[in-house]
Structures are given as C-alpha cells and as structure tokens.
Amino acid sequence: MANDEGVIYEYVWIVIVSAIVAGMAASLAYYGIALDLNPACNATPIDVGTLTENFQPGVKQLGPGIYQVNILAGQFFWNPNKIVLEDPVRIEFRITSKDVVHGFEIVGTNVNVMVIPGYVAEFVWEPPKNAEGKYLIICHEYCGVGHQFMQAELEIKRTNTLLSGDSIGTTDDLGKFSEVKYLEFKGVIVDEG
Amino acid sequence: MRVNEELFAKITIAFSFVIMAVGGTFGLLQALNRVPFLSLPGALEVSDSTYYRILTCHGVCLAVAIPIYWITGLAAFISPRILKVELDKRLLALSLAMMLVGGVMATIVILAGKANVLYTFYAPMTAHPGFYWGAALLILGSWVFIAAFVKQYLQWRRLNPGVGTPIAIYGLLATFIVWIEATTPLVITVLKDFIPMSMFGKHVDVLETRTWFWFFGHALVYFWLLPVVAMWYYLIPKKLGVPLFSESMAKVAFILFILASTPVGLHHQFTDPGLAAEYKFMHTILTLIVATPSMLTGFNILATMERGGRARGGNGLLGWLAKQPWKDPVYLGLVTSMIIFGIGGITGIINASYQLNMVVHNTAWVPGHFHMTVGNMVVIGYTAITYALLADLFKRKLISKTAAYSHILLWSIGLFIFSLAYYYVGLHGAPRRTSNIEYGGLLPSTWILPMEISAIGAILMFSGGVAAVYAVLGSLLFGKTKGVAIEGMKIGNPHPETTEFNPLLENLKMWVIFAAVLIIVAYIFPFYEIFSRGISPVPPVETGLS
Ligand code: HEM
Ligand SMILES: [Cu+2]
Ligand SMILES: [Cu+2]
Numbered sequence: 098m099a100n101d102e103g104v105i106y107e108y109v110w111i112v113i114v115s116a117i118v119a120g121m122a123a124s125l126a127y128y129g130i131a132l133d134l135n136p137a138c139n140a141t142p143i144d145v146g147t148l149t150e151n152f153q154p155g156v157k158q159l160g161p162g163i164y165q166v167n168i169l170a171g172q173f174f175w176n177p178n179k180i181v182l183e184d185p186v187r188i189e190f191r192i193t194s195k196d197v198v199h200g201f202e203i204v205g206t207n208v209n210v211m212v213i214p215g216y217v218a219e220f221v222w223e224p225p226k227n228a229e230g231k232y233l234i235i236c237h238e239y240c241g242v243g244h245q246f247m248q249a250e251l252e253i254k255r256t257n258t259l260l261s262g263d264s265i266g267t268t269d270d271l272g273k274f275s276e277v278k279y280l281e282f283k284g285v286i287v288d289e290g
Numbered sequence: 291m292r293v294n295e296e297l298f299a300k301i302t303i304a305f306s307f308v309i310m311a312v313g314g315t316f317g318l319l320q321a322l323n324r325v326p327f328l329s330l331p332g333a334l335e336v337s338d339s340t341y342y343r344i345l346t347c348h349g350v351c352l353a354v355a356i357p358i359y360w361i362t363g364l365a366a367f368i369s370p371r372i373l374k375v376e377l378d379k380r381l382l383a384l385s386l387a388m389m390l391v392g393g394v395m396a397t398i399v400i401l402a403g404k405a406n407v408l409y410t411f412y413a414p415m416t417a418h419p420g421f422y423w424g425a426a427l428l429i430l431g432s433w434v435f436i437a438a439f440v441k442q443y444l445q446w447r448r449l450n451p452g453v454g455t456p457i458a459i460y461g462l463l464a465t466f467i468v469w470i471e472a473t474t475p476l477v478i479t480v481l482k483d484f485i486p487m488s489m490f491g492k493h494v495d496v497l498e499t500r501t502w503f504w505f506f507g508h509a510l511v512y513f514w515l516l517p518v519v520a521m522w523y524y525l526i527p528k529k530l531g532v533p534l535f536s537e538s539m540a541k542v543a544f545i546l547f548i549l550a551s552t553p554v555g556l557h558h559q560f561t562d563p564g565l566a567a568e569y570k571f572m573h574t575i576l577t578l579i580v581a582t583p584s585m586l587t588g589f590n591i592l593a594t595m596e597r598g599g600r601a602r603g604g605n606g607l608l609g610w611l612a613k614q615p616w617k618d619p620v621y622l623g624l625v626t627s628m629i630i631f632g633i634g635g636i637t638g639i640i641n642a643s644y645q646l647n648m649v650v651h652n653t654a655w656v657p658g659h660f661h662m663t664v665g666n667m668v669v670i671g672y673t674a675i676t677y678a679l680l681a682d683l684f685k686r687k688l689i690s691k692t693a694a695y696s697h698i699l700l701w702s703i704g705l706f707i708f709s710l711a712y713y714y715v716g717l718h719g720a721p722r723r724t725s726n727i728e729y730g731g732l733l734p735s736t737w738i739l740p741m742e743i744s745a746i747g748a749i750l751m752f753s754g755g756v757a758a759v760y761a762v763l764g765s766l767l768f769g770k771t772k773g774v775a776i777e778g779m780k781i782g783n784p785h786p787e788t789t790e791f792n793p794l795l796e797n798l799k800m801w802v803i804f805a806a807v808l809i810i811v812a813y814i815f816p817f818y819e820i821f822s823r824g825i826s827p828v829p830p831v832e833t834g835l836s
C-alpha cells in the first residue's frame with residue numbers, strides 16, 4: 098500500500114474513475130434504449146450458391162417515401178451502382194455479398210454496415226430531411242486487390258410534393274439509423290414479384 | 291547451439307528491429323501512395339496489388355511479429371535477473387526455433403504475394419497454407435516460451451513463499467496470461483477453419499470466424515501494451531530513485547487487465563449484422579471497464595513522478611515536472627509513450643462507444659487511433675526500453691544520444707500530424723485499407739488537404755523510425771563497450787518496498803478462473819446466437835487480379 102498520506106488520494110481517484118465509466122455507460126444506454134439508436138444487428142442467412150434465384154438487387158417503392166433497396170456486393174462492384182430515391186423518409190436496406198466480406202458506407206452519413214457473405218444485412222435508414230443530392234457509396238472493408246474500385250452513387254431527389262411540413266423524418270444531420278428488428282417485414286427473402 | 295536467456299533475448303530483440311526497418315518502410319510507402327492525386331517518383335509508386343501485399347506485411351510484421359519477439363526477449367532477459375531462477379533451456383531453444391521458422395515462413399509467403407489478405411485474414415478470402423501454418427507456428431512457439439516462464443515463476447514461488455511478486459514480473463505474467471486468453475480462440479479457428487479452407491477448400495461461416503478472430507483481436511491489443519505498462523511501473527521509480535506510489539494499485543490494474551481485456555471483442559463487430567444489440571452492448575460495458583486500469587496506471591505513475599520530482603528538489607504546484615531526468619532517453623521515451631498512449635486511448639473510447647462507432651468504423655480514423663496506441667508503444671516504448679537493455683544485455687553503449695532524442699522527437703511530432711489528419715478524414719468518411727481513395731474524382735474535397743498533410747507526418751515518423759533503428763542496430767553493430775553511457779540504469783533487485791505480500795493480489799490462479807468465467811459469459815450468448823440461427827458456410831475466394 099502507498100504511504101499513508103497517499104492512500105486517500107488513491108481512493109478519491111478510484112471513485113472519480115468509476116463515476117466517469119458509469120456516466121459513459123449510462124449515456125450510451127440512454128441513446129440505445131430511449132432514442133433507439135443502435136448499430137445494424139439484424140441478418141438473415143442466405144445460401145450463396147442460390148443467390149441468383151433468391152436475391153434480386155434493385156429498388157422497390159413500398160409506400161409514400163418508403164423504399165426497399167436490395168444491394169448485391171461482389172468483387173469489385175455494388176449492384177445496383179446507381180440508386181435514385183425521391184423524397185425518401187425511410188429506406189429499408191437489404192445487402193448481401195456473393196463472395197467475400199465488404200463494407201457498405203454512404204459517405205457523409207452514419208450508414209456503416211459490414212456485408213457478410215452467407216447473410217443478408219437488414220437495416221433501416223431514415224435520412225435527414227435536408228439530405229439531398231448525390232452521395233458516394235464506397236466499400237470500406239478490404240475485399241481483394243480491386244477493393245478501391247468499388248463505388249456506387251445514391252441520389253436523393255426532393256420534389257417536396259409529399260411531405261412538406263410533415264413531422265416524419267429526423268432533423269439529425271446524419272439521419273437516424275436503426276435496426277430492422279422493429280419492422281414488420283422479417284421474411285427470409287421478400288418476393289420481388 | 292545452446293540457447294541461454296541472453297542469446298534468446300539478443301536474437302529476438304535484434305530481429306524485432308530488423309523487422310521494424312522493413313515494416314516502417316512499407317508504412318511510408320502506404321502513406322504516400324494513398325494521398326489522392328499525388329504523383330510520386332517511380333521508385334516510390336506501388337501498384338494496387340503491391341499495396342495490399344505490403345500492407346499485409348506491415349500489419350503482420352509490426353503488430354504481430356515484433357510484439358511476440360520483443361516481449362519474449364524482454365521477459366527472457368529480465369526475469370532470471372529479478373527472480374534469480376533460470377529459464378528452462380530446452381524450452382527456450384524450442385520456442386526460438388518455432389517462432390523464427392514460423393515468422394519467416396509467413397513473411398516469405400506474404401512477400402511472394404501469396405497472402406494478400408491483410409493481417410486480419412477474414413474468411414472466405416484465402417491465402418497460401420504457408421501463411422496460416424507460419425502464423426500458427428509463431429504463436430505456438432510463444433506458448434512454449436510462456437511454459438518456460440510459468441515454470442520459472444512457480445519455482446521462484448516455491449523458493450520464496452510469502453514474498454510479493456516483483457512488479458515487473460507481475461506485469462509480464464499478466465501480459466502472458468492475456469496472450470493465452472487471446473490466442474486460444476485464434477488457434478482454434480486457424481486449425482478448425484482456415485487451414486482446412488486453404489488446403490481443402492472447406493466452406494466456413496464468415497460471421498463465426500470473424501467472432502473468433504475478434505475474440506483474439508482485442509486481447510492482442512493488451513498483449514502489445516502490458517509489457518510497456520509493466521516497464522513504466524518498474525523503470526520509472528527506479529530512474530527517480532523513489533518507490534512506486536502504490537504497488538497494490540498497480541497489481542489491481544493488472545488484475546483488471548486480466549479480467550476484462552478479452553470479453554470485449556464484439557466492440558470490433560458493432561456493425562456486423564447477425565449479432566444482437568444486447569450482446570454488443572454488454573461488450574461495450576466491459577470495454578469501458580477495461581479503461582479503468584489505464585486510468586489507475588496514469589494516476590499511479592504521475593504520482594510517482596511527482597514524488598520523485600519533489601525528492602529531487604522540485605517545489606510548488608508544477609516544479610516537480612522540471613526536475614525529472616528528461617535528458618535520459620530511456621526516461622524521456624517512457625514518459626512520452628505514456629502521454630501519447632493516453633491520448634490515443636481516449637480516442638479508443640470513442641471507437642468503443644457503441645453508437646459513435648458507426649461514424650468511425652473502418653474509416654481512416656482507426657489507423658489514426660492505433661498508430662497512437664500500438665505504433666507509439668512499439669516505436670517509442672519498446673525502443674526506449676531497448677536503450678535501457680543495451681548496456682546490460684548487449685554490452686554496448688548507445689551509439690548516439692542525438693539519434694535517440696531525434697527518434698523520440700521526430701516520431702512523436704510526425705505521429706501527431708499523421709494521426710490528427712487521419713482522425714479528421716476518418717470523421718469525413720475516408721476509408722482505411724484502400725490503396726486509392728480518389729473514387730474517379732468523386733471523393734469529398736475535405737479529404738484532400740488532410741491526406742497531403744498526413745504524408746508529411748508519415749515522412750517525419752519514418753525519419754524517427756530510421757533514427758530508432760540506427761540507435762539500436764547501430765549500437766549493436768558499431769557501438770563501443772565504453773562510450774556515452776546512459777545514466778546508471780542497472781536491471782537488478784527490485785526496491786525492498788516492492789516485496790510486500792498480499793494474498794488476494796498474489797492469488798493469480800483465482801483471477802484467471804474469474805477471467806475464464808467472464809469470457810465464457812461474454813461469448814456464450816453471441817456464439818449461441820450464431821449457432822442456433824444455423825450457420826451459413828461459404829466457399830473460399832481468391833483475393834483477385836494479382
Ligand atoms: C513509419 C511509420 C509508419 C507509417 C508511415 C505507417 C503508415 C500506415 C498507413 C498509412 C496505414 C494505413 C493503410 C491503409 O489503411 O490503407 C497503416 C496501417 C497499419 N499500421 Fe502503420 N505506419 C507506421 C508504423 C507502424 C507501426 C510502428 C505499427 C505497429 C507497431 C503500425 C501498425 C499498423 C497496422 C496494424 C496497420 C493496419 C493494417 C491493416 O489495416 O491491415 N504501423 N500504417
Ligand atoms: Cu472492398
Ligand atoms: Cu478492441
């Protein structure tokens with residue numbers, strides 16, 4: 098043990114450190130539980146051997162401002178590599194890989210999800226109301242020697258016919274990003290019709 | 291050839307610096323080549339496939355090979371001196387052979403371009419089997435060394451009942467316990483998944499192998515750091531001529547490292563789909579807990595420095611700071627590594643903060659963070675400690691104090707420039723592990739200037755690395771047995787104060803059992819999730835193009 102004069106400082110410091118740690122833990126829990134801000138956690142297994150039949154890349158409108166975007170990643174491409182959405186409020190992404198691990202990132206937002214072969218990553222992005230124009234999509238996980246070529250584009254168009262003055266959507270600069278597990282659709286593969 | 295402790299330490303430590311020269315050169319090439327729109331002279335420009343080849347080598351050599359060699363060398367050298375018990379010579383010889391053969395084999399495969407998989411080698415990308423066998427041999431070789439170390443410790447314990455473990459040995463024991471915690475899952479997945487995948491085309495579940503990898507990956511981080519922490523506790527009081535402020539707090543810190551450094555791996559998988567938020571959050575909390583021993587260490591060392599500075603006549607609120615032996619490169623290096631590590635560690639808390647991770651995951655922020663932590667510990671911490679070993683181990687005087695000072699100064703300044711630039715572009719979304727971030731001109735303009743500045747930082751870091759390698763290898767090759775001596779640092783008996791016996795703190799067996807329980811609790815749920823959902827194996831894939 099330290100010399101007697103030191104011991105008291107030691108205990109004071111331990112209390113301070115514990116308080117810092119508890120404070121950080123509490124704030125993360127608050128954001129996670131109360132504001133429902135969590136990283137992407139949902140995935141559905143898929144057989145890579147039968148991807149062509151079971152997974153159709155593309156954009157589908159599910160309702161006003163609500164889109165489902167299916168993306169297939171592979172060495173070294175995103176399919177589709179150009180996505181145009183009008184007045185999106187809620188985008189349901191389903192992304193998988195036909196070969197190795199890739200990383201889905203929309204630059205300038207907090208959309209950041211690993212794409213793991215054998216699993217379809219499912220998550221929802223509610224873009225901020227001021228999101229407009231072209232966004233760069235990149236692959237942020239090394240996936241082979243052509244990794245730096247993987248890019249795509251997301252264009253958000255605003256027609257303002259739909260939602261002006263509406264309270265849907267968040268004002269958060271980066272948009273709100275949450276797991277899909279709070280949604281209705283959970284089927285393994287949604288039939289594209 | 292008879293391998294005794296000194297020969298073992300000489301070979302492993304000298305070899306670490308040869309590797310540092312190679313890995314550091316690759317680091318500079320990477321940093322230059324990934325600056326957007328920068329045209330480099332032909333000799334410095336590398337193709338994309340070469341980029342990933344050298345990046346694999348950079349990661350494996352600097353972050354895996356150097357720590358293993360250098361730490362075992364340090365332990366082989368100082369533990370018999372402190373404990374006055376010898377290490378088992380046959381185990382030493384076996385360990386040295388395995389580690390050298392394994393490391394050289396993996397490096398050759400990488401440099402031959404047969405393993406462009408980076409040091410994380412995520413499945414289902416495959417490398418030549420020699421890569422996995424080499425890595426396995428290197429790690430198993432380190433286990434053999436640990437067997438010798440533990441045997442020596444137990445022998446000492448029998449001879450010295452009721453004596454507290456000297457702090458340096460306590461810290462090294464913690465280091466090796468953490469290393470066993472870390473490498474067990476790695477060995478499991480390499481033997482079960484990766485070798486069969488690369489040799490026989492076995493299909494593996496990628497989420498499962500990633501989870502095994504990061505089960506290893508975070509504890510690896512503490513393996514890098516703990517020997518330096520142990521040497522802060524051991525050498526700083528020695529240099530100041532005062533006892534450590536609180537030896538029991540130091541031991542408590544090591545116990546916390548043993549307990550909490552492994553059950554936290556999911557903080558590297560926050561963005562992995564297929565792992566539930568609850569488990570990710572549990573690992574977040576455990577990660578915050580593992581930040582506490584670092585904070586305890588900072589307090590303990592600073593209090594020791596204050597005590598030493600006052601004993602040397604420093605008065606007032608900050609006068610003790612001026613009275614530190616700053617002119618001693620060993621001391622300067624130890625304290626510098628602690629300051630930089632503190633800053634890097636704080637950015638690590640950001641990475642670990644669950645939601646915030648989405649903003650920085652896999653961006654250039656991450657290399658910004660780990661060059662301030664592990665890069666700093668290796669280049670400033672390990673190297674400064676090596677300066678302290680030169681006289682005793684190699685019977686050489688430091689060839690040039692100027693080289694040692696410039697090493698610490700250039701590397702630190704360069705590192706700040708490099709890392710701050712990487713933090714900045716990372717926050718703006720620039721990816722890591724990418725040979726070219728121009729994206730056909732579509733990159734955000736905010737990336738360009740900081741990336742250019744980062745290259746200046748990298749050049750300074752490289753110069754600091756050259757000075758470090760020159761100071762160490764130059765002293766070995768050309769250093770005199772007499773000459774500029776580093777202020778008397780003799781490795782030998784610990785302070786008498788450091789031998790107090792506290793049964794709770796000395797009962798490492800109990801703490802290891804607690805650690806195992808905690809690890810099982812932390813990992814049983816994610817693995818249950820993966821297996822109960824049904825795994826989804828995929829075939830191996832080449833890295834392409836090369
Ligand atoms: C001359 C000094 C150094 C320079 C200029 C340098 C530069 C770099 C750069 C630019 C990257 C990022 C490459 C990319 O993401 O595409 C990188 C990655 C890395 N560096 Fe360094 N580095 C240096 C020293 C070190 C040291 C001393 C260590 C550790 C002891 C280290 C460990 C790593 C690791 C683990 C990676 C990650 C590799 C990966 O993502 O697979 N570096 N380095
Ligand atoms: Cu990629
Ligand atoms: Cu970690």
